[in-house]
Amino acid sequence: MESKEKIIFTRPESLTDRITHYCPGCTHGVIHRLVAEALDNLGVREKALGVAPVGCSVLAYNYFNCDFLEAPHGRAPALATGFKRLRPDMIVFTYQGDGDLASIGMSEIIHSANRGEKFTTIFVNNAVYGMTGGQMAPTTLEGQITTTCPQGRNVAQTGQPIRMVELLAALVTPAYLERVAVHTPQHIIKAKRAIQKAFKYQMEARCFTLIEVLSTCPTNWGKTPEEAINWLEDDLIPYYPLGCKKDPESLERDDGAV
């Protein structure tokens, strides 16, 4: 008898079947999947190159089923620049956390964006250094407790958390910059759309593309996975508003200037 059951949800070809090392409740796995689905949908896995950062996703190359480079801390955009300049026919993406991109790699990301490098950055912002054990990041919220600000982040001494996509949007060079979150199915769908659009722009060699993904870190936030999702919704999103900050389709800027 013919089975009526059909498999409608499978592992993307762009992911390996390895079990990840990510903590329970961490959304790195979801983001990996969204990137992989985008590569699958666009049929570019076989000409994709990922660049892994230093941070929790340092081992991302074990989970993606495409060629990968493992970069020094913060330098993924420089590696991506060098590679893509020589192989403009390939699809290149960096996958970076907030310590990697917004602290030690600030120079590399700003200049890559400003040169309009035709690669895609997946910027995973969980407001903390994860792999090293929960230290303060440039994105840590005011008052947020970490192992290096046990009294809560004091912005008088450490400055305000950096809003990366807004900062990059201030550059004159065209880019596609959007902030998304992955804490609810609805947000995941939106995030997937943004990531796929970024890769599509890259395939068209239109502009630099960066998607900032707000992500959870229950372990270093000292929260249960459920509490972490709520904290992301209630605390992170108000400071890091979601949405598209820059798109070559609409060159108008927020201040009305064109």
Added chain:
Amino acid sequence: MAKILMKGNEAIAEAAIKAGATNYFCYPITPQNEVAEYMSKRMPEIDGVFLQGESELAVANMLFGASSTGKRVFTTSSSPGISLMQEAISYMAGAQLPVVIVNIMRGGPGLGGILPAQSDYFQATKGGGHGDYRVLVLAPSTIQEAVDLMMLSFHLADKYRNPVMMIGDGMIGQMMESVEIPEKYTEPELPPKTWAATGARGRDPIIIKSLYLDPNLLEDNCSILEEKYDRMKKEEVRFELYKIAPKNKLLIIAYGTMARICQTAIDELEKEGISAGLFRPISLFPFPEDAIYKEVTKKNISDVLVIEMSTAQMCEDVERAAVGKKPITFFGRTGGIVPSPEEVMEQARKLTDKRKPKPGKKKA
């Protein structure tokens, strides 16, 4: 190609192009800017890649990415810039990537000055960055040799899948000499670059990395590197001898431009009846230690004189090679000051006088 008059920096750039390295990343720093200026003009003509990065830190990491494609890539810089590149050089050595880095050295430490020096010998030959690795280091003494070694550097980088560094003092970059650059660099065949990241089409993904969290795997990687360095020590030692003769009492050891000045000094000393020979290391890693041992321990040699534009950096390797067999005297100038032939001769005279029998004393 006929001989033409060329500035060192430009000759280096053209030699790289002839070796198939049409991918260049740079950051401005004196005294090597002519390489970047030359490449920025030439790359669009031949559909190569020229990119001025935001810092030497970024440039070296761009090389990391670019080299991963399997194509020949290079950068040029000078001492403080090379310091900034050490991070990526360590990673590229660990990940076994072939790149060529040229250091047109200026005086240090710190911002130092912009005049010629050889004070980055330790940095180049002893690792520079963190971890158990070496780069293959070549040091030309003429512009023609800079051209030849530049092309060879790309071959050796590919042969060993390791960073190769060519170091020249500022004069190598700034001096003009007649050179002959072949239309195309001919080299022994190399194996296909199956390690390059070219897209996982019909094969498993290629991962280019230096991370091995399992200590056994990291040790395995270090052993692979160590085997390569041992092979370099067997196959890539290069040096040149000048006026080595049984009548010599003195052996002078110098590299790069300094060696040419020593040649002039040796010619002049000969007229004064002092016969000395020159040993010029061309490969600084691997260091020609066996050959130096052989020359130093020759019965006729009573003194070894090491001359550098630094404070006795290569001299440590000479001492290591000579294992105390003969007295070694060092003379060097720093700050961008180049020892003159007369200064070298003065050192040689002192050593020769010291060995002369004292007047009024009978030989035992």
